[in-house]
Amino acid sequence: MTDSVKKRVHVAVGVIINDKQEVLLAKRLDHLHQGGKWEFPGGKIELNETVTDALKRELKEEVNLDVASSSPLMEINHDYPDKQVLLDIHLVTHFAGKATGLEQQEVCWVPKKELVNYEFPDANKPILDKILAD
Numbered sequence: 001m002t003d004s005v006k007k008r009v010h011v012a013v014g015v016i017i018n019d020k021q022e023v024l025l026a027k028r029l030d031h032l033h034q035g036g037k038w039e040f041p042g043g044k045i046e047l048n049e050t051v052t053d054a055l056k057r058e059l060k061e062e063v064n065l066d067v068a069s070s071s072p073l074m075e076i077n078h079d080y081p082d083k084q085v086l087l088d089i090h091l092v093t094h095f096a097g098k099a100t101g102l103e104q105q106e107v108c109w110v111p112k113k114e115l116v117n118y119e120f121p122d123a124n125k126p127i128l129d130k131i132l133a134d
């Protein structure tokens, strides 16, 4: 395994869309990598965990939602100057619970058309293009 492969952080990301076609965003806390920007909830996949297990765990831990089902949307490899990520993005339209920021982060439901008004990490560009095209 090369260094670059070894260092890449594998992240499970949920594009969560409700019945009103709003998308759930969370604001990354200032002290985190890409802090202050808006993200789709998710987090690092742990050892011996599947992507869908990680997605379920992270969405419960971060925004208190129970994922009923999800489907793969896209994968993005992105190299930040300080970190390399592989985002494994899944669409979540079946879930239970009321979205709540459990890690002191701000969360909000945003109509698709208004997503252009939010600042996201650079890696997210293809995700936004895809959501806005649908």
Ligand SMILES: Nc1nc2c([nH]c(=O)n2[C@H]2C[C@H](O)[C@@H](COP(=O)(O)OP(=O)(O)OP(=O)(O)O)O2)c(=O)[nH]1
Binding pocket: 009, 011, 012, 013, 032, 033, 034, 038, 039, 040, 041, 042, 043, 044, 045, 058, 083, 085, 087, 121, 122, 123, 124
């Ligand atoms: N969740 C999420 N992460 C994103 C997005 N776009 C993007 O570049 N990332 C990057 C930022 C971080 O470097 C990485 C996610 O890691 P994280 O710090 O949130 O991981 P985590 O939730 O497991 O938290 P922790 O282990 O650090 O406590 O992926 C996105 O839309 N959602």
Ligand SMILES: [Mg+2]
Binding pocket: 041, 042, 043, 044, 062
């Ligand atoms: Mg996270």
